[in-house]
Amino acid sequence: MSQVERQQWDVVVIGAGGAGLRAAIEAREQGLRTAVICKSLFGKAHTVMAEGGIAASMGNVNDGDNWQVHFRDTLRGGKFLNQWRMAELHAQEAPDRVWELETWGALFDRTGDGRISQRNFGGHEYPRLAHVGDRTGLELIRTLQQKVVSLQQEDATELGDHEGRLKVFQECTVTRVIKEPGDGGRVAGVFGYDRESGRFFVLEAPSVVIATGGIGKSFKVTSNSWEYTGDGHALALLAGAPLLNMEFVQFHPTGMVWPPSVKGILVTESVRGDGGVLRNSEGKRFMFDYIPDVFKEKYAQSEDEGDRWYEDPDNNRRPPELLPRDEVARAINAEVKAGRGSPHGGVFLDVSTRMSADVIRRRLPSMYHQFKELADVDITAEAMEVGPTCHYVMGGIAVDSDTAAAVAVPGLYAAGEVAGGMHGSNRLGGNSLSDLLVFGRRAGLHAARYAAGLERRPVLDEEAIDAAAAEALRPFSAEGPAPGEEDGRPPENPYTLHQELQQSMNDLVGIIRRDGEMRQALQRLVELRQRARRAGVEGHRQFNPGWHLALDLRNMLLVSECIARSALERTESRGGHTREDFPVMDRSWRRANLVCRLADPAAARADLEDPEPVRGQIRLERVETEPIRPDLLALFEKEELVKYLAEEELYE
Ligand code: FAD
Numbered sequence: 001m002s003q004v005e006r007q008q009w010d011v012v013v014i015g016a017g018g019a020g021l022r023a024a025i026e027a028r029e030q031g032l033r034t035a036v037i038c039k040s041l042f043g044k045a046h047t048v049m050a051e052g053g054i055a056a057s058m059g060n061v062n063d064g065d066n067w068q069v070h071f072r073d074t075l076r077g078g079k080f081l082n083q084w085r086m087a088e089l090h091a092q093e094a095p096d097r098v099w100e101l102e103t104w105g106a107l108f109d110r111t112g113d114g115r116i117s118q119r120n121f122g123g124h125e126y127p128r129l130a131h132v133g134d135r136t137g138l139e140l141i142r143t144l145q146q147k148v149v150s151l152q153q154e155d156a157t158e159l160g161d162h163e164g165r166l167k168v169f170q171e172c173t174v175t176r177v178i179k180e181p182g183d184g185g186r187v188a189g190v191f192g193y194d195r196e197s198g199r200f201f202v203l204e205a206p207s208v209v210i211a212t213g214g215i216g217k218s219f220k221v222t223s224n225s226w227e228y229t230g231d232g233h234a235l236a237l238l239a240g241a242p243l244l245n246m247e248f249v250q251f252h253p254t255g256m257v258w259p260p261s262v263k264g265i266l267v268t269e270s271v272r273g274d275g276g277v278l279r280n281s282e283g284k285r286f287m288f289d290y291i292p293d294v295f296k297e298k299y300a301q302s303e304d305e306g307d308r309w310y311e312d313p314d315n316n317r318r319p320p321e322l323l324p325r326d327e328v329a330r331a332i333n334a335e336v337k338a339g340r341g342s343p344h345g346g347v348f349l350d351v352s353t354r355m356s357a358d359v360i361r362r363r364l365p366s367m368y369h370q371f372k373e374l375a376d377v378d379i380t381a382e383a384m385e386v387g388p389t390c391h392y393v394m395g396g397i398a399v400d401s402d403t404a405a406a407v408a409v410p411g412l413y414a415a416g417e418v419a420g421g422m423h424g425s426n427r428l429g430g431n432s433l434s435d436l437l438v439f440g441r442r443a444g445l446h447a448a449r450y451a452a453g454l455e456r457r458p459v460l461d462e463e464a465i466d467a468a469a470a471e472a473l474r475p476f477s478a479e480g481p482a483p484g485e486e487d488g489r490p491p492e493n494p495y496t497l498h499q500e501l502q503q504s505m506n507d508l509v510g511i512i513r514r515d516g517e518m519r520q521a522l523q524r525l526v527e528l529r530q531r532a533r534r535a536g537v538e539g540h541r542q543f544n545p546g547w548h549l550a551l552d553l554r555n556m557l558l559v560s561e562c563i564a565r566s567a568l569e570r571t572e573s574r575g576g577h578t579r580e581d582f583p584v585m586d587r588s589w590r591r592a593n594l595v596c597r598l599a600d601p602a603a604a605r606a607d608l609e610d611p612e613p614v615r616g617q618i619r620l621e622r623v624e625t626e627p628i629r630p631d632l633l634a635l636f637e638k639e640e641l642v643k644y645l646a647e648e649e650l651y652e
Helices: 018-029 067-077 084-103 136-159 231-239 286-290 293-298 303-311 325-337 357-363 365-375 431-453 462-477 494-508 515-532 545-569 638-644 647-651
Strands: 004-008 011-014 034-038 166-170 172-179 187-194 200-204 207-210 249-256 277-279 347-350 384-393 412-414 592-598 618-624
Touching (some): 011 018, 018 207, 018 431, 034 172, 136 431, 172 231, 187 207, 207 431, 231 412, 231 545, 249 325, 249 365, 277 325, 286 325, 325 347, 325 384, 494 545, 515 545, 545 592
Parallel strands (some): 004 200, 011 034, 034 166
Antiparallel strands (some): 172 187, 187 200, 249 384
């Protein structure tokens, strides 16, 4: 068996984005020896791409804002399917997390009187997003990295070893969470490989925090980067933890549509927050035709009123370009389908007629350069062409709201985009960066407390480590036939499999979903999974991207099946899940969470062949949501609750 290097830590955090770094800082501040592992270079997490800002009800620009209003907006955005306790903690703690960042050195844009500036965003009643131009994620990551370095300097002084209590393993991929031997065991560590050398390693630890981000690379058109292959979702499933409401995938309304090489790259919502308007090929501001009943009273009914709101928000209602993302994405999709799209299959987004060139370059510097360099479009003089792009997954690892502990696996925690529940069926812009900080801190804190409270360190399942190594090496010997198949078939190319998967998910489980297409998708996933067992690569283990992709395929296929199965099951349209055959939100579904588990936990062991590949890997269960606490319900008008809550909840 291959050589596997081993080290012992107290807490291992998988992922060095906002959630992972905040968790690691907290665990280290609790005095525990903490390791952070990331697939890319340190600092190159997905969080760095975040543009618009961090949502926190500091009330700096409009003092009407407070955590209760933020909570209300978050539940409305998520169409009341949010884990309400998470939404409550998030709204209450987000301001502290932003102020804390400032004390660690973050430099936010300021208001005229020197406070942290806050901007408007879709679905937020007041200007709420603390920001740094349109490069907020960069400042967030820079600040957290700086904090990591300062803690390491303290450790260098105290222990003579700057990595003694906090170490980052960059360009390393985790492929398995390892538990104690036996059924239902607790977490004992992680298995992974170093991308450059190809060497295997095991980090032993009683607590593991998964903070690996999202799943976008399962779809063809996406704003997500190469890292988003659903690894953390799959790691949790394979370790025995369930995933929650995976049907809810957010298609951001505004991605670039041209040229083809950059299709999907994000056009930040700040463009609309700062005054950008959407028009169709006839020049019409079509969003006024798409205000759903539940939002009618909150949005302007005429262009004049919408325009006045930017100057006088207390006496006017906001323009419908600032509806939650799911509404805007569906509207754009409908306009394009009706033949009123732009030349390259999107619609027009214009700031050039709304702000001076100087202001555009100052407030939206990245967008200005992005369009100039990638599409040769000057957004200070012309409209952009935009269309929906797969952006974020609301579904994720089912966690305890207070502690971020994963359900059913002691010692496993999850935070950030990989965790489910906080955003319900649709996330509001800006609520991810605040989620990372609030629940990253909580995950680090509770993972540390759990590890510190154990009487003995868990024992690693040695067979599971051998199986994980065999699984990782399989692509190098894929020329042999899979069990039950003819001899002599050539290995499958992982890149081809990936493209076929992305195309299938885009076409069959995309923004508008239909029963027959989702069944077709599930069938294709079975075929792809069988072929993926023969995904083969040439060469050796030193930096071999084909090998890395062959291993990532397992994760994307698992996650895609969760999305397709849950989407087929939920026969209503809600938030990020739109069914053409069930076009309205059905209140009776409000109480239903869809939970995905591995169908056959024994087959999760890397060395076992899948006995019945056709059946699929996922078992779906309906679990009733906990009733929302009465004092939180009291924050809403009764007439509004009638639109969302199930009949029996209203009586209760
Ligand atoms: P990430 O920041 O992606 O970090 C994931 C980490 O996990 C990485 O370090 C990665 O290398 C590591 N990893 C993954 N798999 C493995 C593995 N198997 N082994 C080891 N390491 C692994 N949200 C907002 O609130 N406001 C915004 O303005 C905003 N703008 C956005 C703009 C863009 C273009 C995009 C794409 C998203 C935006 N979002 C925004 C969403 C937000 O950025 C993400 O949801 C958030 O950054 C996710 O953070 P995270 O810590 O969960 O994951």
